[in-house]
Structure formats: C-alpha cells, structure tokens
Amino acid sequence: MNPFTELLDATISVGGVPILWREIIGNAFGLASAYGGMKRVVWAWPVGIVGNLLLFTVFLGGVFNTPQALDLYGQAGRQVMFLIVSVYGWYQWSRARKRGLRESPETDPSRSIVTEPHEDTAAVQPRWATGRERLGLVIAGIVGTVGCAMIFSALGSWGPWADAWIFTGSVLATYGMARGWTEFWLIWIGVDIVGVPLLLTAGYYPSAVLYIVYGVFVIWGFTVWMKVHTKSGGTPEPERLHATV
Structure with a gap:
C-alpha cells in the first residue's frame, strides 16, 4: 500500500x-x-x-x-x-x-x-419570490426529486429518495440565492432536516455534525436577510430587482 x-x-x-x-x-x-x-x-x-x-x-x-x-x-x-x-x-x-x-x-x-458595498450598490436585494416563482420552485423540487430518485435507485444509491431531495434542494437553494430569493434559506433548512438523519443512519457522523453547524448558519443567515428585507420596506418591484441582479 x-x-x-x-x-x-x-x-x-x-x-x-x-x-x-x-x-x-x-x-x-x-x-x-x-x-x-x-x-x-x-x-x-x-x-x-x-x-x-x-x-x-x-x-x-x-x-x-x-x-x-x-x-x-x-x-x-x-x-x-x-x-x-x-x-x-x-x-x-x-x-x-x-x-x-x-x-x-x-x-x-x-x-x-x-470595500464594503453600499446598500444602494449591493449585488442583490433580498426579496420574497413571487407566487409564480414559488410555484416554479415547488414543481422543480418535485420533478427533480422524483427524477433523481429514479436515477439514484438505478445506480444503487443508499437512501435514494432522501439523497435525491438533498441534491435537488441544494441546486434550488443555490439558484434561489443567486436570484436573491429569501426562500433559499428555507430550502437549505429543508435539506438539513433530511440530511442529518440520512447521514447519521448511514454512519457519516462528521458530515452529519457539519450539517447541524450549517443549519445554525442558515438560521442566522435567514434572520439577517429578513432584517435587510424589512429595512428596505418590503418586497422590491420585480422590474427593479431584475435590473440589479
């Protein structure tokens, strides 16, 4: 060796x-x-x-x-x-x-x-997704989870359904973060809720502990974004947001 x-x-x-x-x-x-x-x-x-x-x-x-x-x-x-x-x-x-x-x-x-970005020149302004955008997230989450579960099952993945949601949720959360949707934090929480039991059951203990640590980060990040959202006076107009993203 x-x-x-x-x-x-x-x-x-x-x-x-x-x-x-x-x-x-x-x-x-x-x-x-x-x-x-x-x-x-x-x-x-x-x-x-x-x-x-x-x-x-x-x-x-x-x-x-x-x-x-x-x-x-x-x-x-x-x-x-x-x-x-x-x-x-x-x-x-x-x-x-x-x-x-x-x-x-x-x-x-x-x-x-x-330098620290000024509020008016920040890369993204946190906002809640519109009803149409939320529907898109839900549909993508369901289709992505079902599709990935079928693929992972065929490949022999252990715990394919939980594994499929973790992968799909991670993709959706990353996309939501890029768009500035406050919901992306909630998606990460959903990923952690499924991920911790899966990793503990599978015996990946350090990874499970890190998921818990990330969960604390996610809750903290969600509260920070909510404060920014509240300070900005609510949801910005979609046209304005698209111009700043």
Missing part, C-alpha cells in the same frame, strides 16, 4: 466506530471555506475545492472502499456542483481582487472585495 492510499484509508475510532480522516478533514475544509466566504477572502474557494474533492470520495463509499461502503450519489453530486461553482467563484473573485489592487494599491491583497 502506497502512502497516498494509506492517507485515503486512514481512520480514527470513535466509540468503536471507524471514521475516515478524509471525511473529518474534508468537512473541516468545508467549514473553513464557509468562514472565508463570510469574510470575503479569495482563499475560501481553493480551500472549498479541496474539501469537495475529499468528500466526493467519501460519499462514493462503495467505489472508494470506505468503512460505510455506501454510495450516496446525491451527496457526491453536490460536491461536483459545489466544485464547479467554486472554480467560477475563485476566478471571479481573483479578477475583482486584481482590479481592486490596480485601483487601490494599499488594499489588503488577500481580500476579494475592496
């Missing part, structure tokens, strides 16, 4: 249960990436990519011979989606940092955004 394989297969025993170090490290990198994203520093993206790669191997347990020996294709698919988004975000934030350094050489080079 070579050192690389030994590193991948290294475990720690907690209560007699073997847990992969790469699951612990991958989740630690994911939490560090979330913190870096909150602080808006460029290193958040490459750190997140490392975590995504490690967790991808963890959730394809049947392929990479994990102690659980379970394949969670929805969880693995999430890592691929997040990896793609991270590559794009890394590129965009690096461009913003370089542009900021040219315009303001004294700027801390580790930061991606030169």
